[in-house]
Amino acid sequence: GAVVSQHPSWVICKSGTSVKIECRSLDFQATTMFWYRQFPKQSLMLMATSNEGSKATYEQGVEKDKFLINHASLTLSTLTVTSAHPEDSSFYICSAPNGLAGETQYFGPGTRLLVL
Amino acid sequence: GNSVTQMEGPVTLSEEAFLTINCTYTATGYPSLFWYVQYPGEGLQLLLKATKADDKGSNKGFEATYRKETTSFHLEKGSVQVSDSAVYFCALSGGNNRLAFGKGNQVVVIP
Numbered sequence: 247g248a249v250v251s252q253h254p255s256w257v258i259c260k261s262g263t264s265v266k267i268e269c270r271s272l273d274f275q276a277t278t279m280f281w282y283r284q285f286p287k288q289s290l291m292l293m294a295t296s297n298e299g300s301k302a303t304y305e306q307g308v309e310k311d312k313f314l315i316n317h318a319s320l321t322l323s324t325l326t327v328t329s330a331h332p333e334d335s336s337f338y339i340c341s342a343p344n345g346l347a348g349e350t351q352y353f354g355p356g357t358r359l360l361v362l
Numbered sequence: 363g364n365s366v367t368q369m370e371g372p373v374t375l376s377e378e379a380f381l382t383i384n385c386t387y388t389a390t391g392y393p394s395l396f397w398y399v400q401y402p403g404e405g406l407q408l409l410l411k412a413t414k415a416d417d418k419g420s421n422k423g424f425e426a427t428y429r430k431e432t433t434s435f436h437l438e439k440g441s442v443q444v445s446d447s448a449v450y451f452c453a454l455s456g457g458n459n460r461l462a463f464g465k466g467n468q469v470v471v472i473p
Contacts, residue, residue, distance in 0.1 A: 250405070278459060289451065289465040290406075295458075339405065343459045351459060353398075353406040 249273055250342050252354035259330055260362055267325045267357045269296075269340030275320035276342035280351070281313075284337040296323040296340075330361040364389045364456045368464035376472050377444055383437040383467050385426075385452035393454040395419075395428055395435040396461070400449040409437075409450070447471045 249272040259265050269279055277298045282290040294315055295303040302315035312334075314326040323342075327334050337358050341351040369384040387395065397409040397419070410419030415430035424439045435452060452464040 280460070287466075287468075289463045290461075292460060292462070295460065341406075341461075350408055350411070351461065352408075355405040 250340065250352045250354040252338075252340060252357050254357060255355065256358040256360075258360045258362065261331050262329055265327045265330055265359060267327075267338055267340075267359075269323045269325070269342070269354050271321045271342045271344075271352070274342075274344045276323075276344070277320060279317065279323040279340055279342045281315065281323075281325050282339045282341070284339060284356070286337075290339060293325075296325075327359065330359070332361045335359055335361045364393065364454055364462040366452050366454055366462055366464035368452050368467055372468040372470060374470045374472065375442060378441045379471075381437070381439045381442045381446070381469065383450055383452075383469070385435045385437065385464055387433050387435065387452075387454050389433075389454055389456055391456060393456045395426070396453045396455065397424070397426055397435070397437050398451040398453060398463075400451065400466070402448070406451065442469075442471045444471045444473055 251270045253268045279296040281293045284290045292305050293308045296315045296317040298317040304310050317323045337356050339356045341353045343351045365388045367386050394413045396411045398406040399409045400406045410421040412419040412428035418427045426435050426437045447470050449466045449468050451466045453461045455461050
């Protein structure tokens with residue numbers, strides 16, 4: 247089946263630094279990818295829609311300048327958490343719909359971010 | 363806006379017991395409904411889906427029926443196994459592939 251990878255799987259950084267997370271669709275092309283944030287024992291919260299060839303669409307309340315999204319190619323989207331602070335510590339997950347499978351979305355394994 | 367509500371709290375049950383996880387939704391239009399499962403240490407996987415009213419999604423012994431009159435999509439399995447221990451998320455898609463998730467339910471199956 248379709249596979250989506252994320253890198254890194256976990257990262258620890260100091261407060262004030264920036265962290266880049268990659269999301270790749272390994273065996274299909276994705277013009278759209280989605281970025282979610284998941285807090286412990288809570289649901290996934292959609293942060294933004296990453297669009298290949300155009301700007302990302304952010305959900306209400308998500309800071310565009312804080313969470314930079316770049317859809318570099320049909321198989322790669324990146325999320326950069328800029329000037330990270332401890333409250334940005336979370337589990338970040340991406341997903342990509344496989345057009346051939348209709349609405350089915352394929353999820354990456356997630357990236358655990360800890361900001362000290 | 364679109365939202366999904368799942369029953370509160372983890373679910374603990376014995377092997378071969380009957381499992382039900384309730385899910386209700388609020389949406390405009392006619393959304394598609396999904397159940398995703400997250401096994402320990404893994405990403406979310408699609409378990410089953412239904413795209414219109416009265417459709418029944420099924421997979422691996424799990425079933426859920428799209429009930430428009432009660433805006434529900436409850437997940438059921440007649441006889442659970444230890445390997446079914448995971449977190450289960452109900453979700454809906456109102457268009458443009460944007461998913462709204464419920465909070466998820468941790469299911470623990472005891473041998």
